[in-house]
Amino acid sequence: MKFRSIGIVGYGKYVPEKVLTNADLEKMVETNDEWIVSRTGIRERHIAAPEQATSDLAYEAAVRALKTAGLAAEDVELIIVATVTPDTTFPSTACILQEKLGAKKAAAFDLSAACSGFVYSMATANGFLQTGMYNNALIIGADTLSRITDYTDRNTCVLFGDGAGAVVLGEVPEGRGFLSFDLGAEGAGGPLLKLEGGGSRLPASEETVKGGKHFIYMNGREVFKFAVRVMGTATEEVLRKAGKSKEDIDLFVPHQANIRIIHSAMQRLELPEEKCVINVDKYANTSAASIPLALVEAAEEGRMKEGDTVLLVGFGGGLTWGASVLVW
Numbered sequence: 001m002k003f004r005s006i007g008i009v010g011y012g013k014y015v016p017e018k019v020l021t022n023a024d025l026e027k028m029v030e031t032n033d034e035w036i037v038s039r040t041g042i043r044e045r046h047i048a049a050p051e052q053a054t055s056d057l058a059y060e061a062a063v064r065a066l067k068t069a070g071l072a073a074e075d076v077e078l079i080i081v082a083t084v085t086p087d088t089t090f091p092s093t094a095c096i097l098q099e100k101l102g103a104k105k106a107a108a109f110d111l112s113a114a115c116s117g118f119v120y121s122m123a124t125a126n127g128f129l130q131t132g133m134y135n136n137a138l139i140i141g142a143d144t145l146s147r148i149t150d151y152t153d154r155n156t157c158v159l160f161g162d163g164a165g166a167v168v169l170g171e172v173p174e175g176r177g178f179l180s181f182d183l184g185a186e187g188a189g190g191p192l193l194k195l196e197g198g199g200s201r202l203p204a205s206e207e208t209v210k211g212g213k214h215f216i217y218m219n220g221r222e223v224f225k226f227a228v229r230v231m232g233t234a235t236e237e238v239l240r241k242a243g244k245s246k247e248d249i250d251l252f253v254p255h256q257a258n259i260r261i262i263h264s265a266m267q268r269l270e271l272p273e274e275k276c277v278i279n280v281d282k283y284a285n286t287s288a289a290s291i292p293l294a295l296v297e298a299a300e301e302g303r304m305k306e307g308d309t310v311l312l313v314g315f316g317g318g319l320t321w322g323a324s325v326l327v328w
């Protein structure tokens, strides 16, 4: 069976208005701009307004993506929202978004793979579209990490921000679009990065609230080591599957968690700065929104031309990783 070529035919992004700077954080916890910039590369992050939930951020990015794709909401066939901060446990954020957009005929579900969620979602939709089950898909990576961040914990509160990035996938000419995906998980590392409370294992109670179990817990040093390792191995694997080599990469779009992790990947790939998208300084780590925010920003700045080879790679809670090679 011959599969159709599927690629990105529309894109959009959104970050909330409010900016939280390193100077602001200096007033909240024992930290300083010098530490944050030298250890992470982050200078500021955007924070959702109290009335904004993940579906609101996703909506703004989705409307922009549909506009650049020239696709009407009522013609969308599939919506996947990658998020670990859904509006509610259920209904899914994708169903809430389907209603907001008026995308009446779309199937809709959320996908949970933390910071790798956007790449996982594109791979999932690619499978549906290649076989002809659907003709288009709206994929959104959106997270409101500020709602699960403990702003008294300096180990984590400097690292995260809120945002959303969206793409529309559809059929593209042969030779363009997605060439390969590499998805993976290492469940044994799950305890290194987690939110324990509120699920069926540890339902919400006075104790879980008092114990801070509704906030992100992270063993930063161990996640750092995992990240450096899989950014290398996933990149090599996804290039191999695409039949490409590191010299073929025109643009490298890594998960924006820490500038030092990005630099280690660039060194391994021997990539110059101009071939790498870096916006962790402005948005911090926005989880599932991170890769699409970087990809869409690069597209809006005209950094990709038709036929360019683009490599996306991310890692996150699960632990998980996801990478893709595509021809723009």
Ligand code: UT7
Binding pocket: 030, 031, 032, 035, 036, 039, 040, 115, 154, 155, 156, 158, 193, 218, 220, 221, 222, 223, 224, 227, 257, 258, 285, 287, 315, 316, 317
């Ligand atoms: O999306 C996936 C999720 N996560 C990640 O990608 C995160 C991966 N990990 C990291 O990015 C880094 O491990 C961090 C940025 C979280 C930490 O950097 P590090 O170089 O690994 O620092 P560290 O954990 O080894 O801590 C060094 C010191 C500690 O002090 P002591 O114990 O050496 O006295 C921390 O208490 O820095 C201290 N520290 C801070 N100091 C000032 C930790 N956070 C802060 C802070 N301001 N905000």
